[in-house]
Amino acid sequence: MAFAGLKKQINKANQYVTEKMGGAEGTKLDLDFVEMERKTDVTCELVEELQTKTKEFLQPNPTARAKMAAVKGISKLSGQAKSNTYPQPEGVLGDCMLLYGKKLGEDSVFAQCLIEMGEALKQMADVKYSLDDNIKQSFLEPLHHLQTKDLKEVMHHRKKLQGRRLDFDCKRRRQAKGILKGPYMSPSHGSPRHGAHIPDDEIRQAEEKFAESLTLAQIGMFNLLDNDVEQVAQVSFFAEGLLEYHQQCTEILKGLVSALMEKKEEAVNRPKLEFVPKTLADLQIEGIHDLNHEGGSRVGSPEHKPPGNLELFPAGANAQRSNNGNTTLTAHQTPTHRHIDTPTRRHTTLLQTSVTIILANYSRTFWFPYAILGPLLFLLYTEHELLFPLAY
Numbered sequence: 001m002a003f004a005g006l007k008k009q010i011n012k013a014n015q016y017v018t019e020k021m022g023g024a025e026g027t028k029l030d031l032d033f034v035e036m037e038r039k040t041d042v043t044c045e046l047v048e049e050l051q052t053k054t055k056e057f058l059q060p061n062p063t064a065r066a067k068m069a070a071v072k073g074i075s076k077l078s079g080q081a082k083s084n085t086y087p088q089p090e091g092v093l094g095d096c097m098l099l100y101g102k103k104l105g106e107d108s109v110f111a112q113c114l115i116e117m118g119e120a121l122k123q124m125a126d127v128k129y130s131l132d133d134n135i136k137q138s139f140l141e142p143l144h145h146l147q148t149k150d151l152k153e154v155m156h157h158r159k160k161l162q163g164r165r166l167d168f169d170c171k172r173r174r175q176a177k178g179i180l181k182g183p184y185m186s187p188s189h190g191s192p193r194h195g196a197h198i199p200d201d202e203i204r205q206a207e208e209k210f211a212e213s214l215t216l217a218q219i220g221m222f223n224l225l226d227n228d229v230e231q232v233a234q235v236s237f238f239a240e241g242l243l244e245y246h247q248q249c250t251e252i253l254k255g256l257v258s259a260l261m262e263k264k265e266e267a268v269n270r271p272k273l274e275f276v277p278k279t280l281a282d283l284q285i286e287g288i289h290d291l292n293h294e295g296g297s298r299v300g301s302p303e304h305k306p307p308g309n310l311e312l313f314p315a316g317a318n319a320q321r322s323n324n325g326n327t328t329l330t331a332h333q334t335p336t337h338r339h340i341d342t343p344t345r346r347h348t349t350l351l352q353t354s355v356t357i358i359l360a361n362y363s364r365t366f367w368f369p370y371a372i373l374g375p376l377l378f379l380l381y382t383e384h385e386l387l388f389p390l391a392y
Contacts, residue, residue: 026165026166026169027165027169027210029214033214033218036218036221037158037221039221039225040158040221040225043151043224043225044147044155047143047147048147050143051144051147054135054139054140058086058131058132059086059132061089064086064087067084085129088128088129090122090124090128091122091125091126093121094117094118094119094120094121094122094125095122097114097115097117097118098115098119098122101113109263109270110267113260116260116263117260120252124249124253127248130245131241131245134241135238135241138238138241139234139237139238139241142230142234150220150224150227151224154217154221157213157216157217157220158220160216160217161210161213161214161217164209168206168209168210171202171206172203174198175198
């Protein structure tokens with residue numbers, strides 16, 4: 001049997017190459033059979049594409065589909081059954097609205113509207129899950145059954161028919177070349193010569209198998225193409241599921257719109273609140289004016305008397321110097337209260353400013369002149385204070 005099968009495969013390959021490259025003609029089937037083959041091929045492609053596109057319609061996110069497929073494959077390998085549901089866009093948006101509506105607080109009308117719409121979208125997501133289950137049960141599963149059972153059987157019969165046709169044509173072609181006359185034989189002494197030595201029973205058996213496969217292929221394709229009632233019912237189930245889904249979504253959206261209109265009227269009729277921003281004083285935060293006022297009160301207090309301008313000696317030393325100069329000071333005439341605005345005071349202030357500027361400039365540029373001029377200017381400054389001690 002193994003040798004017979006190998007011989008049959010060689011015959012099929014020989015006939016196929018001869019038809020494709022040698023120009024030999026095989027057995028031609030009628031036009032009805034060819035049309036049935038074309039429609040069967042179209043049906044096979046249609047079933048494959050319908051399943052793919054329907055899944056994309058129900059679950060449009062390719063990333064989520066890939067993730068679900070990966071989780072399903074990993075669960076199969078690990079032996080653990082994990083159910084991963086597809087995240088519906090309505091449900092994702094509804095969760096977002098519910099989350100931030102609750103964060104804003106239910107005292108806000110806008111937050112209440114977000115909560116209302118979030119709940120409506122969650123209901124629409126549940127309806128979408130029901131649609132998915134309905135479509136998978138009434139449309140995708142019959143298509144999968146058709147692909148794995150009927151179409152697979154029909155394609156098997158067609159493939160078998162093609163192989164048996166090649167085997168039959170090969171044996172018949174070799175039989176036709178079997179009876180030949182020798183090139184050097186006279187017609188009177190010529191005798192027939194069987195070139196391939198193929199028995200008639202073998203050719204008859206190949207013909208019977210070819211006829212059997214042809215009959216099975218025709219019946220299978222006819223039953224497949226004549227199954228319009230079941231196929232139309234599946235499409236109608238799909239349409240009914242979509243209609244029911246959209247009707248339920250319409251009812252949910254109608255209730256949502258009416259609720260949002262009521263919230264809108266409530267927001268319009270709500271009295272307008274007047275808002276007065278709080279100041280720093282309301283918040284009990286001390287400003288710079290308060291700090292200055294507090295500092296001024298402390299300076300004016302007897303415990304914090306400011307020293308007089310250019311006062312380098314204490315009050316006792318000033319009094320001693322005044323006694324030496326034959327000048328009598330009363331108890332109320334202390335040096336700390338001398339505020340006489342005289343030309344000498346202004347001259348002293350100008351001198352102080354000039355000294356400060358000179359020292360600052362020389363300190364940034366030249367260190368050596370600064371070391372010399374510093375003590376000199378300080379002596380002049382001190383001498384000026386000694387020369388005019390009583391000018392204030």
